[in-house]
Amino acid sequence: YYTRSIPCSPAHCCNDVPVSLPPAGTQFQYLVVEKKGAKQNVGVIQLNRPKALNALCDGLMNEMNQALDFFEKDPDVGAIVITGSEKAFAAGADIKEMQNRTFQECYGGSFLAHWNRVSLVRKPVIAAVNGYAPRMFLGKYCTMVNFCVIVSASSRQTQMPVLTGNCGSLNILFMQRANGKCLSQSSRINSIQTLAPSLQLWLWSFLGVESAYSEAEKKKDRPWGSEGGGGIRAYPLQPPAVSTPSPLP
Numbered sequence: 001y002y003t004r005s006i007p008c009s010p011a012h013c014c015n016d017v018p019v020s021l022p023p024a025g026t027q028f029q030y031l032v033v034e035k036k037g038a039k040q041n042v043g044v045i046q047l048n049r050p051k052a053l054n055a056l057c058d059g060l061m062n063e064m065n066q067a068l069d070f071f072e073k074d075p076d077v078g079a080i081v082i083t084g085s086e087k088a089f090a091a092g093a094d095i096k097e098m099q100n101r102t103f104q105e106c107y108g109g110s111f112l113a114h115w116n117r118v119s120l121v122r123k124p125v126i127a128a129v130n131g132y133a134p135r136m137f138l139g140k141y142c143t144m145v146n147f148c149v150i151v152s153a154s155s156r157q158t159q160m161p162v163l164t165g166n167c168g169s170l171n172i173l174f175m176q177r178a179n180g181k182c183l184s185q186s187s188r189i190n191s192i193q194t195l196a197p198s199l200q201l202w203l204w205s206f207l208g209v210e211s212a213y214s215e216a217e218k219k220k221d222r223p224w225g226s227e228g229g230g231g232i233r234a235y236p237l238q239p240p241a242v243s244t245p246s247p248l249p
């Protein structure tokens with residue numbers, strides 16, 4: 001396949017180089033890639049490296065970028081979900097692959113630069129997290145979930161508290177879900193004003209469907225997620241007033 005380092009919009013290719021998409025039914029080694037939903041408009045990328053708990057080796061991330069290219073350019077696909085297995089979303093970077101690399105190799109070779117592709121997709125990318133997701137919310141170069149627009153973490157998500165408020169700048173929301181309810185959330189929403197209005201409204205309507213302000217939080221009268229300093233209020237019914245958004249970069 002042709003893979004690009006600079007992603008293009010779904011509507012056109014920024015450098016006019018034709019892109020050959022993975023043909024339907026393409027087998028990936030580390031991923032299961034398919035379209036789901038009644039309208040087949042959700043692109044689902046499931047990490048499929050069970051023996052290594054979905055550790056993000058180079059091969060997996062290269063395949064991920066191919067799948068993202070594929071879904072970004074597919075006009076039928078409205079949103080993309082990245083998920084793992086019941087035991088692990090992903091065990092972070094592949095530490096076996098990393099262990100012998102020198103600083104010079106990493107720095108000079110732009111180590112992990114290709115991970116950024118996820119954050120550049122011009123469609124909402126949702127990380128559906130279950131099981132292990134170590135280092136999910138710490139630092140800037142975290143596991144891939146930090147590059148997704150929404151992180152929907154099930155109650156089985158382990159190891160890390162969801163409400164750290166210390167996520168990468170591209171994360172908009174963390175949602176911990178159980179029984180279909182949104183129990184908690186945290187975010188750094190600075191960048192929300194730079195998103196297209198339709199995406200903002202989409203986010204808020206997503207919340208509206210899922211939100212259930214917990215009794216405990218109501219009593220405390222504080223925003224969900226405020227523990228981490230980056231919390232926001234839940235808006236179960238109405239989206240907040242949207243100020244004039246800045247144009248997309």
Ligand SMILES: C[C@@H](CO)C(=O)SCCNC(=O)CCNC(=O)[C@H](O)C(C)(C)COP(=O)(O)OP(=O)(O)OC[C@H]1O[C@@H](n2cnc3c(N)ncnc32)[C@H](O)[C@@H]1OP(=O)(O)O
Nearest residue numbers: 051052053055091092093094095096132134135141142143
């Ligand atoms: C880029 C930065 C961002 O800050 C990083 O992502 S650094 C990497 C961060 N990730 C980790 O440090 C996680 C390391 N893994 C673990 O701590 C544990 O595996 C665990 C997630 C807590 C699960 O433990 P458990 O006892 O259930 O499973 P095993 O340790 O026996 O693992 C099973 C199998 O998977 C291999 N594996 C696990 N994590 C990784 C990894 N990150 N990279 C490569 N391989 C990994 C592990 O070696 C086992 O395989 P085996 O050796 O038996 O062939």
